[in-house]
Amino acid sequence: MxxxxxxxxxxxxxxxxxxxxxxxxxxxxxxxxxxxxxxxxxxxxxxxxxxxxxxxxxxxxxxxxxxxxxxxxxxxxxxxxxxxxxxxxxxxxxxxxxxxxxxxxxxxxxxxxxxxxxxxxxxxxxxxxxxxxxxxxxxxxxxxxxxxxxxxxxxxxxxxxxxxxxxxxxxxxxxxxxxxxxxxxxxxxxxxxxxxxxxxxxxxxxxxxxxxxxxxxxxxxxxxxxxxxxxxxxxxxxxxxxxxxxxxxTLGVRMDRHLENAEYIAKVLRNHSAVSKIFYPGFSDFKNYEIHKKQARGAGAIISFELKPKYRINDFFRNLETIIFAESLGGVESLISHPSSMTHASIPENIREKIGINKNIIRFSVGIEDKNDLEYDLNQAIEKSKKR
Ligand SMILES: Cc1ncc(COP(=O)(O)O)c(C=O)c1O
CATH class of the missing domain: 3.40.640.10 (Type I PLP-dependent aspartate aminotransferase-like (Major domain))
Structure with a gap:
């Protein structure tokens, strides 16, 4: 055999x-x-x-x-x-x-x-x-x-x-x-x-x-x-x-790098003073973390998060230099999107709100670029989006 x-x-x-x-x-x-x-x-x-x-x-x-x-x-x-x-x-x-x-x-x-x-x-x-x-x-x-x-x-x-x-x-x-x-x-x-x-x-x-x-x-x-x-x-x-x-x-090598970058970026965002909420199945306090760990070999490379009200979400998107503001996910390039007006816009607002997809949610598909460049890009775009 x-x-x-x-x-x-x-x-x-x-x-x-x-x-x-x-x-x-x-x-x-x-x-x-x-x-x-x-x-x-x-x-x-x-x-x-x-x-x-x-x-x-x-x-x-x-x-x-x-x-x-x-x-x-x-x-x-x-x-x-x-x-x-x-x-x-x-x-x-x-x-x-x-x-x-x-x-x-x-x-x-x-x-x-x-x-x-x-x-x-x-x-x-x-x-x-x-x-x-x-x-x-x-x-x-x-x-x-x-x-x-x-x-x-x-x-x-x-x-x-x-x-x-x-x-x-x-x-x-x-x-x-x-x-x-x-x-x-x-x-x-x-x-x-x-x-x-x-x-x-x-x-x-x-x-x-x-x-x-x-x-x-x-x-x-x-x-x-x-x-x-x-x-x-x-x-x-x-x-x-x-x-x-x-x-x-090349899925295996890409995925390994996606996972590594996402874990790094998730920690950066979690500790960022501008971030009010973060969703990432790799955190041990994430709901049903143990179930995910039992059935999957990694946390994936999608992170969703919310910025505090003193940051303008559209200014954040407009100022990104490396990370691309676009629909879709899973590409070698980092892609960021606004689910309530993009990928989930076809769900009526009342249902969307009920299932937690509010207008502040940002979805980040972490790519396989250098993770320090991604961190730099997030930081500079967040800084420029601060209400003065
Ligand atoms: C989880 C999931 N399933 C299905 C689809 C639909 O796939 P496609 O855009 O290739 O039609 C998407 C697209 O974003 C998705 O994210």
Missing amino acids: KKQKKISTQLIHGGISEDKNTGAVSVPIYQAATFRQTELGKNKGYEYGRAGNPTREALEALIAQLEEGESGFAFASGLAAITTVMFLFKSGDKILISQNVYGGTFRILNNIFANFNLFYEIVDASNIETLETVFKKDKSIAGIIVETPANPLLNISDIEAVSQIAKKYKVLTIVDNTFMTPYLQKPLTLGADIVVHSGTKYLGGHSDVICGLAVTKSKVLSEKLKFYQNAAGSVLEPFDSWLLMRGIK
Whole structure:
């Protein structure tokens, strides 16, 4: 039996890492929409690019292996992946979403699927007792979407505990693993049924490709998702599949540096006189720190914080020199954003306030630059934002 390789090796050699026809060590970009069929009912494994493409297939095999699932699926964006997973449900079903999910996930359910009588309810998935009460009283619940750490306040949910009660009530557990990646956390090994990713973030890692992934644990779910991926058609194109595989090869080294920088910056911010609140799962007094530590190999590199009222938030953003004020996260470059007006703007204000995403929250995706340059940049922008 072959020795099981460590994840840093799998990132580089996992899935289908070479071209079986030529030996090319980088899987070629098979830029083809259709494939010659040899006779009626006979082909070389591919018919039409939406149904299957060798470059996309290599990526799908890789993510399935990394997440320890049965099958992987690549989509045109993270939201396309989540949308396609929603096709597993039917009119009349209810989906639970954990407090603090990405605004776009909320928007799909609130503005699109609700029109087809697929309902949703926001729950505190970090509270297992409340969750069980919700499952007990509502038989229409068919799925639960959990983000942990959640975007943007980094709330932690216990994947194993959630999956266990979900199973008891025959509910599918879907975990958005974007913030952690399989390098740090593997939800399918903790009992989840499906993992989804915005590959746009850490997996791609260079802020140059929009893409999404889903991985299923069981054969039955794999067959269904394969059907919906082709039927709905929002597949990832060959070049972007190649870009994502290229990004994944360096995920391990990037992540190690992200973690190191984030830990340093979190301490800087925590001790800064201008900072009134900080959210970072690496602090031992962070809510559910022990749960996160049990299920993940690191705190991640997203830090959210609030500045005291005597600092002007917009002046802080305007004065940053190295750190980029932009949507998204997980790139090599440090990115900073304002969730209430950017990533979570599609959540109505009253719901946003209720789940703690107020107008003062700043979300910082710590990049892999020199950490002292990041510290300097934060300090000078904070100083310039002080009300005089
Ligand atoms: C946690 C999470 N899930 C899903 C998405 C959606 O991914 P995409 O932008 O690739 O559609 C995002 C985007 O920011 C995200 O942060």
